[in-house]
Structures are given as C-alpha cells and as structure tokens.
Amino acid sequence: MGAIDLDPASNSRENPNVPAARHYTAQDNGLVQPWVGRVFLNPPFGPGVEQWFSKLYLERSAGRTTEAIVLWKSATETAAWKTLTAISCRVCFPSARIRFVGPQGNDSGPTFSPALFYVGERPERFEKAFSGIGAVWVTP
Ligand SMILES: C[S@@+](CC[C@H](N)C(=O)[O-])C[C@H]1O[C@@H](n2cnc3c(N)ncnc32)[C@H](O)[C@@H]1O
Numbered sequence: 001m002g003a004i005d006l007d008p009a010s011n012s013r014e015n016p017n018v019p020a021a022r023h024y025t026a027q028d029n030g031l032v033q034p035w036v037g038r039v040f041l042n043p044p045f046g047p048g049v050e051q052w053f054s055k056l057y058l059e060r061s062a063g064r065t066t067e068a069i070v071l072w073k074s075a076t077e078t079a080a081w082k083t084l085t086a087i088s089c090r091v092c093f094p095s096a097r098i099r100f101v102g103p104q105g106n107d108s109g110p111t112f113s114p115a116l117f118y119v120g121e122r123p124e125r126f127e128k129a130f131s132g133i134g135a136v137w138v139t140p
Contacts (some may be wrong), residue, residue, distance in 0.1 A: 001040075001120075001122075002038070003021070004018060004019060004020040004039070005020065005022060006021070006036060006040075007020040007022070007023045007042075008024045008039060008055075009030050009041060009043045009052065010023035010024060010030075013025055017102055018042070020040060030055075034059070034064050035056070037065070037066055038066060038067045038068070039069075040069050041056060041068060041071070042072075049072070049080050050078075050080035050083055053070070053080055053087070056084075057083070057086075057087045067119065067121070068117075068119040069118055069119075069126070070084060070088070070116070070117040070119065071114060071116055073114055073115055074093065074112075074113040085140070088117040089120075089123050089139055090117070090138060090139065091116065091136070092115065092117075092126075092130040092131075092133055092137075093113075093137065094114055095133070096134075116130060117139075118130075123138075
C-alpha cells in the first residue's frame with residue numbers, strides 16, 4: 001500500500017506493533033471511529049470478529065478507507081469469512097508458518113493458519129508484494 005495510515009485495532013499508541021501513522025486502541029474503541037486512508041487490520045480474534053469486517057465494509061463503502069490489508073485466518077466455514085471475502089478481492093495463503101515479531105523483537109508462532117486479505121483497487125500490487133509469501137487467490 002506504500003504506507004499504513006491507520007491500525008484500528010492496536011495494542012498500544014505509545015509502543016505499537018504496527019508502523020501506522022494513527023492507532024486506535026481498545027480504549028478508543030476502533031469500532032466507533034472513522035477509518036481513513038490505508039488500513040492494516042489485525043482484529044481481536046474471537047466470536048465478535050465479524051463486526052470488524054462489517055465495519056471495514058461500511059468504511060470502504062463510505063469512501064473513507066481507500067485500501068486495506070487484513071490479517072486473519074483460514075476459517076472458511078464461518079460467517080466472518082464470508083463477510084471478509086465478500087469485500088476482499090485477493091487473499092494470500094502463506095506457504096510456511098509465519099511468525100509475529102513484537103516491537104522488542106520478541107517473536108511467537110500462531111496456532112492458527114493465517115490468511116492475508118486485500119481490499120482495494122490495486123490487487124496487482126498486493127499480488128506482487130505477497131506472492132513470495134504464498135499463493136494469492138482471487139476471491140469469488
Ligand atoms: C490481534 S491484536 C493486533 C494488535 C496489532 N494491531 C498487531 O497487528 O500486532 C488485536 C488488538 O486489538 C485491541 N483491541 C481490542 N478491542 C479493541 C477495540 N474495540 N478498539 C481498538 N482496539 C481493540 C487489543 O487490545 C489487541 O491489541
């Protein structure tokens with residue numbers, strides 16, 4: 001995307017994991033804030049996750065979010081998956097286990113199968129950037 005304007009589900013504003021220009025934390029409640037520009041979303045996983053994807057749909061429809069990359073998982077049987085793939089045009093399935101690295105350099109491996117989704121008008125750039133990580137599929 002070139003840069004990240006907003007992380008709407010951030011661990012911290014002072015010491016964020018994601019190098020975005022702006023961060024919303026749980027204290028701000030990113031679900032009720034405007035999502036302007038290029039968004040990187042790694043939502044709180046759990047039963048309420050679909051509301052983050054519905055919010056992304058609303059912000060994109062309103063023209064506030066111009067592009068987004070979403071880090072979530074391959075949960076193809078869920079309603080959240082259907083909502084997210086309905087607004088994404090590409091999804092990357094990493095071909096190897098990816099690791100998460102925190103600001104202090106500490107890293108951990110997820111226990112789920114991550115997937116990365118692209119929402120926006122420049123899918124060819126997403127394909128170029130992510131094809132080295134795994135297969136990039138066109139969403140139906
Ligand atoms: C999966 S973590 C992602 C953290 C960071 N964005 C990253 O990619 O490493 C989800 C984060 O969302 C935060 N969070 C939970 N509820 C939130 C809310 N309503 N608004 C904003 N952030 C929230 C949690 O504190 C947690 O740090």
